Amino acid sequence: MDHSERAPVAVIARRVRETRKRKDMTAQQLADGLKSRDLEWDRQTVTKLETGRRQNVSVVELLALARVLDVAPIHLLVPLADDSPYQATPNETHPAGRVRAWVRGEVPLPGTDQRIFRSEAPESEWSDPDLPEQAQGENEASRHLMAGVGAARHAGLSEDQVVDWIRRAWQLSDTLEGGLDGEGL
Known part of the structure; x- marks a missing residue:
């Protein structure tokens, strides 16, 4: 796995695509769901995110994506595989399971x-x-x-x-x- 695949936006993009497809939802249906929650995304914006051409997602966008996809935001933000490396900060990578526990407020990261x-x-x-x-x-x-x-x-x-x-x-x-x-x- 290269560095870009561990980056949070890349993980969000992959998890949005996986979750959307698992729900048999089209990119247009996802965009429509986001619009119904006052987030002005169209099909192209969804596609740009999922293909890596969109390099950022705001917190409000992450929350809206999770809401429309019926998942907790953490499931879009951090990989599900506990042992996969995840870039928690620009210079820190930890196992995804540890980062998931940190995001949930259960355990601090080392050095905290x-x-x-x-x-x-x-x-x-x-x-x-x-x-x-x-x-x-x-x-x-x-x-x-x-x-x-x-x-x-x-x-x-x-x-x-x-x-x-x-x-x-x-x-x-x-x-x-x-x-x-x-x-x-």
């Missing part, structure tokens, strides 16, 4: 700060029912701590100041929970 990667997930995706309760608690605490660390760095606080503040907050929490007579406040 995992805490930042995980902290950017929406709150609705924070819990994993397959994780033991303690691990879920640790994940939630990590997300909150990372946000606090970011705020502390932004405010110019040192690591020692942050650790000291956490210790004092922990002691205050113990006091509030236990109260003066051990029954809480």
